[in-house]
Amino acid sequence: MDSQPGNRFFAHRRRCTCGKDIDAARDACPHCGRIYDDPWTRRFARICPLGTYRELILFLFGLVGFQLLGFLLSFIAQAFAQEVLVGAGLTGGSLQQALIDYTRSAAYSSFVNYGAYVLFFVAVLIVIWPDLAYIAKRQFSKWQNYLIGGGLGIVLIVASILWNIIVILLGGGTSDNQASVVNIVTYSPILGIVITGIIGPICEEFAYRVGLFNLGMRINRLAAYLFATVVFGLIHMHDFASVNEWLNFPSYLIAGGILAFTYDRFGLSASITAHVVNNLYAVILTLIAQ
Ligand SMILES: [Zn+2]
Known part of the structure; x- marks a missing residue:
């Protein structure tokens, strides 16, 4: 050498x-x-190295980029709503109340959440663009990996159900993440299937597997798995003082661990498929329950 x-x-x-x-x-x-x-x-x-810096950028998208895009879109939506409401003749207290009602509506949270994912997806595409052919050929050409990914997606669903049962037995409830998904999915089922079901998982696999897991692999495999489980779980905590959030914390360790294993052994097409299967199941279940 x-x-x-x-x-x-x-x-x-x-x-x-x-x-x-x-x-x-x-x-x-x-x-x-x-x-x-x-x-x-x-x-x-078996995985998809894109160079340390681009992996870091993808991970930062997942860590703060998505939130920043959400803030940007909520700012735009509120400014636009204010224009419309003022144009409709509202002033003072009634204007304030109408604005508060709007920010609590499913239309508003759908615009912010779906919009942020679409922008996140565009940002990911821009970062991976120079290597799109390399990624497609290296990671997306083996059909077996989609099947294995689908199977591991079902394992992921079963594991989450089992942990949810334990959480309920321990007296906990659904996490903040799950509660907000129900709102926006029922508001627009088609966007729920396309964005929450498919676009979201693609973005998150690039952020947390190609980004976070690869960065860990540059140290060693143990670091990669620690990043993919513990760091991934901590990122999803909204409130460190909430017992309920801590009860849901192991579900992120389980999900992060299964998706990391899927990516490590069978590549990105498998981990994306597993993540899509898991999210589509949640979206369709939500729609059926309505
Ligand atoms: Zn050369």
Whole structure:
């Protein structure tokens, strides 16, 4: 091996014989096609390395980008609603009350949530765009992985149901996340299926598996699984003082662990399929219950 991977700034770059600086996790140079087979590339053999910096960007999208997009859209929606209400002749207290009513409506939360996911999806596409063909060929060409992903999605559903039963037995209730999903899905079933069911999981798999899990793998596999379970769970906590949120915390450890295992062993097409199956099940169940 004539080029040992360096570890400058945690970036795992290596200088290829063609003279280009490449991600040491990639098993082929994207510039000259030279094949690399060593412990670095073997650790990433079944998953999808995109380079440390782009993985960090994808993870940051999941961590703060989605929230920021939500704030932006809620600001736009409220400014627009105010224009309309003032135009309709409302002033003072009645204007304030109408604005409060609007921010509590399903129309408002749907616009903010669905809008944020669509923008999140566009942002992910922009980040992965240069490697779209590489990702498609490397991760989406084996049909078996979709089947295995679907099966592991069912495992994920069963595991969540079992944990929910335990939570109820312990006297807990649904998490804040679940409660808000019911609202927006019933408001627009089609968008619920397309965005909550499919677009959302795609965005989250890029943020938490290609982003967070890959970053952990650049340290070692144990770190990757710790990131995918503990960090993933902590990100989803809305209130650290709430007993109910802590009761739901293990469900994120379970979901994060199963999705990380799915991605680690069978790649991104499998973890996206598992996540889609899990979310579609929740969306369809919500719609049937109405
Ligand atoms: Zn090269």
